[in-house]
Amino acid sequence: MTTLTDPPRESFRLSMLIYDTRYRSMTIQVVAMICFMLMAAWLINNTTQNLESLGKKIEFGFLAEPAGYDINQRLIDYTSRDTHLRASFVGLLNTLLVAVMGCVLATILGVFIGVLRLSKNWLIARIMTIYVEMFRNVPVLLWIVLFMAVLIETLPSPRAFRGDNATASMWLGDTMAVTNRGVYIPEPLFSRPLGDLPVFGAFNISLELLLLVAILIAGLFGARVIGKRADAVQEATGDRPTTWYIQLGVVLLPLIAALLAMGFHLGYPELKGFNFAGGIHMRNSLIALWLALSFYTAAFIAEIVRAGILAISKGQTEAANALGMRPGRTMRLVILPQALRVIIPPLISNYLNLTKNSSLAIAVGYMDITGTLGGITMNQTGRELECLLMLMLVYLAISLTISGVMNWYNERVKLVER
Amino acid sequence: MKKTVFFGALMAAGVAAGAAAAATLDDVKARGKLNCGVATGVPGFAAPDANGEWKGFDVAVCRAVAAAVLDDASAIEFVPTTGKTRFTALASGEIDMLARNTTWTFSRDVDLKFTFVGVNYYDGQGFMVPKELGVTSAKELDGATVCIQTGTTTELNLADFFRVNNLSYEPVPIETNAEAQQQYLAGACDVYTTDASGLAATRATFENAADHVILPEIISKEPLGPLVRHGDDEWGDIVRWTLNALIAAEEMGVTSANIAEMSAAAGDNPEINRLLGTEGNLGEMLGLSADWAKKAIMANGNYGEIFATNIGVDTPIGLARGLNAQWTEGGLLYSPPFR
Numbered sequence: 001m002t003t004l005t006d007p008p009r010e011s012f013r014l015s016m017l018i019y020d021t022r023y024r025s026m027t028i029q030v031v032a033m034i035c036f037m038l039m040a041a042w043l044i045n046n047t048t049q050n051l052e053s054l055g056k057k058i059e060f061g062f063l064a065e066p067a068g069y070d071i072n073q074r075l076i077d078y079t080s081r082d083t084h085l086r087a088s089f090v091g092l093l094n095t096l097l098v099a100v101m102g103c104v105l106a107t108i109l110g111v112f113i114g115v116l117r118l119s120k121n122w123l124i125a126r127i128m129t130i131y132v133e134m135f136r137n138v139p140v141l142l143w144i145v146l147f148m149a150v151l152i153e154t155l156p157s158p159r160a161f162r163g164d165n166a167t168a169s170m171w172l173g174d175t176m177a178v179t180n181r182g183v184y185i186p187e188p189l190f191s192r193p194l195g196d197l198p199v200f201g202a203f204n205i206s207l208e209l210l211l212l213v214a215i216l217i218a219g220l221f222g223a224r225v226i227g228k229r230a231d232a233v234q235e236a237t238g239d240r241p242t243t244w245y246i247q248l249g250v251v252l253l254p255l256i257a258a259l260l261a262m263g264f265h266l267g268y269p270e271l272k273g274f275n276f277a278g279g280i281h282m283r284n285s286l287i288a289l290w291l292a293l294s295f296y297t298a299a300f301i302a303e304i305v306r307a308g309i310l311a312i313s314k315g316q317t318e319a320a321n322a323l324g325m326r327p328g329r330t331m332r333l334v335i336l337p338q339a340l341r342v343i344i345p346p347l348i349s350n351y352l353n354l355t356k357n358s359s360l361a362i363a364v365g366y367m368d369i370t371g372t373l374g375g376i377t378m379n380q381t382g383r384e385l386e387c388l389l390m391l392m393l394v395y396l397a398i399s400l401t402i403s404g405v406m407n408w409y410n411e412r413v414k415l416v417e418r
Numbered sequence: 419m420k421k422t423v424f425f426g427a428l429m430a431a432g433v434a435a436g437a438a439a440a441a442t443l444d445d446v447k448a449r450g451k452l453n454c455g456v457a458t459g460v461p462g463f464a465a466p467d468a469n470g471e472w473k474g475f476d477v478a479v480c481r482a483v484a485a486a487v488l489d490d491a492s493a494i495e496f497v498p499t500t501g502k503t504r505f506t507a508l509a510s511g512e513i514d515m516l517a518r519n520t521t522w523t524f525s526r527d528v529d530l531k532f533t534f535v536g537v538n539y540y541d542g543q544g545f546m547v548p549k550e551l552g553v554t555s556a557k558e559l560d561g562a563t564v565c566i567q568t569g570t571t572t573e574l575n576l577a578d579f580f581r582v583n584n585l586s587y588e589p590v591p592i593e594t595n596a597e598a599q600q601q602y603l604a605g606a607c608d609v610y611t612t613d614a615s616g617l618a619a620t621r622a623t624f625e626n627a628a629d630h631v632i633l634p635e636i637i638s639k640e641p642l643g644p645l646v647r648h649g650d651d652e653w654g655d656i657v658r659w660t661l662n663a664l665i666a667a668e669e670m671g672v673t674s675a676n677i678a679e680m681s682a683a684a685g686d687n688p689e690i691n692r693l694l695g696t697e698g699n700l701g702e703m704l705g706l707s708a709d710w711a712k713k714a715i716m717a718n719g720n721y722g723e724i725f726a727t728n729i730g731v732d733t734p735i736g737l738a739r740g741l742n743a744q745w746t747e748g749g750l751l752y753s754p755p756f757r
Binding site: 160277362363 | 501502505506509525526529530531550551559560561562563568569570573574576577578580581587588589590591592593600601604605606607608648649
């Protein structure tokens with residue numbers, strides 16, 4: 001007969017932290033953490049001490065001082081007497097402008113190119129392959145500089161438009177001027193303006209724009225309701241009522257009415273003195289940066305789209321074909337919605353890349369936040385550490401916002417499993 | 419693995435941050451080379467020639483210092499800096515001195531913690547326009563597009579000038595002189611503005627230099643000079659008095675042609691004797707050899723010779739002495755006495 005005895009309860013010994021696999025990983029992590037924190041503390045201490053001995057304390061008072069420099073492109077009012085903080089804000093808006101424009105164009109181009117690269121047409125597919133390989137294998141900085149050089153060297157300067165024997169002329173019935181200083185396009189003007197809405201007393205938003213955007217959103221919402229109703233009718237009867245002209249009317253008519261009520265007309269650019277005056281001036285720097293960033297990122301997006309489409313099994317296409325759907329519809333209604341869930345996560349990182357790449361703007365003299373806060377302000381005040389810390393925070397905030405929004409969108413479109 | 423790399427990077431960053439310390443003279447001697455910050459390429463002031471050798475008015479100051487300290491005018495590591503990178507390069511200790519047409523201003527001297535050791539060129543900001551525009555004065559530039567190097571005092575002067583005169587303009591910020599030339603020549607801007615000396619230097623490289631005029635308005639004072647970091651006054655003294663030695667040599671008639679003869683033995687003029695080390699112990703006070711100034715002058719000649727060979731009227735740059743003549747000839751150059 002044997003007696004079963006409980007195994008002796010092991011008491012905890014210090015050596016078990018190393019020799020016992022249950023605790024070992026914990027020990028390693030704690031030690032690594034302590035080392036990391038010591039390093040960080042030493043680094044910060046070292047930096048502050050060195051700055052102290054140089055007599056430079058970290059402070060942000062310089063942001064309230066007058067900047068003293070002018071910025072050519074500004075979305076809000078700004079003069080050289082405004083503060084460094086406001087100059088940084090002007091730069092931030094410029095960064096956001098080129099980032100948003102770039103993301104939109106890159107997405108449109110990327111989707112087209114990605115789809116076309118899968119085309120059965122040999123020539124189109126090859127051309128798209130060449131496009132993708134060319135753009136994504138050359139550094140984006142070179143593309144930016146190249147676009148700028150092409151714009152400057154090939155387009156006529158405003159001088160060429162002057163005089164009786166002008167060598168250049170305006171486009172589209174004298175409404176648009178394309179020069180090597182930028183493109184001047186007609187600007188919307190209102191003879192019965194509504195005025196501006198001050199925001200925090202810092203800048204103004206035009207009420208006309210707000211009104212038009214509100215009407216547009218309401219119109220789109222109305223069109224969607226009509227579309228939903230048509231869906232319901234189709235579900236019930238199998239016949240889909242033709243609604244596209246009603247939807248178009250719901251969106252457009254209120255917009256046109258509002259425009260007429262405010263006395264909408266266009267202001268055309270005309271040659272005055274050294275430059276064109278009037279109209280909207282899209283500067284070369286913006287165009288070059290925008291196109292280069294968009295074309296470059298589009299090459300990556302095209303590959304993502306192609307991968308997304310190829311990830312959908314061929315059975316889906318065949319099933320759609322069997323139902324009698326035309327190829328265009330199959331792509332739009334069957335393949336792309338499913339491909340989106342594969343496409344969106346890498347798409348986010350490409351949007352982030354585009355936004356961060358926009359900091360190369362200084363190469364063409366586009367005044368983004370790197371050019372104002374991280375460029376002239378840093379130079380004139382000599383506050384490198386402060387400016388760079390703020391710059392990093394700004395980019396971090398922009399990137400986290402983009403990725404937050406896109407993750408939310410991803411949640412919405414991802415496959416709901418039943 | 420990832421963590422190791424990260425710690426390594428942290429370490430490197432920390433070590434680099436701790437390296438910028440005093441005693442620049444010892445560092446330079448130990449290194450056997452002077453790290454001198456210059457412009458990325460301004461003809462006449464600092465630009466590599468066909469053989470890749472740096473030549474120019476600012477470069478000559480570097481060479482004189484290297485000759486005085488290391489007895490070798492070619493023991494220099496030239497570090498090309500842009501308007502944006504120059505101060506960081508100097509503050510971080512990457513370069514020992516900066517000789518890059520840099521304007522001496524209050525805030526750079528006091529707030530940025532640099533010591534300007536003197537002025538080697540009295541300059542002022544000007545405007546260059548193509549002749550065909552028919553502009554004769556900067557006051558006629560209302561609405562013009564102006565190319566401007568970013569990160570310089572020029573930017574601030576320009577904003578002030580146009581604001582005070584109630585003129586509008588469109589600034590086109592540009593990173594380097596070469597890009598500015600390209601944009602200006604392509605007509606992407608009507609006007610190019612920078613220091614008048616820089617304009618003359620740039621115009622000299624144009625194919626049709628005569629088609630461009632420099633407007634008469636000089637809208638700012640731009641005393642350009644070499645600078646060093648705060649906190650090492652001994653090093654600052656060496657650079658300051660090397661520059662002064664070049665200026666004093668011209669005043670006293672010491673040239674690269676007669677210096678060998680003059681320094682062979684003590685002469686009649688006690689100040690020349692002290693300058694060339696045949697009398698007194700000025701070199702010893704600086705921590706250098708007795709004939710430090712002789713070596714510095716022999717590197718490229720005295721101030722007048724440096725001016726004449728690099729930017730004078732007989733060079734493509736074609737600058738007159740103007741404010742940069744000796745005080746005895748109606749200019750502003752005035753070296754404190756060597757005693």
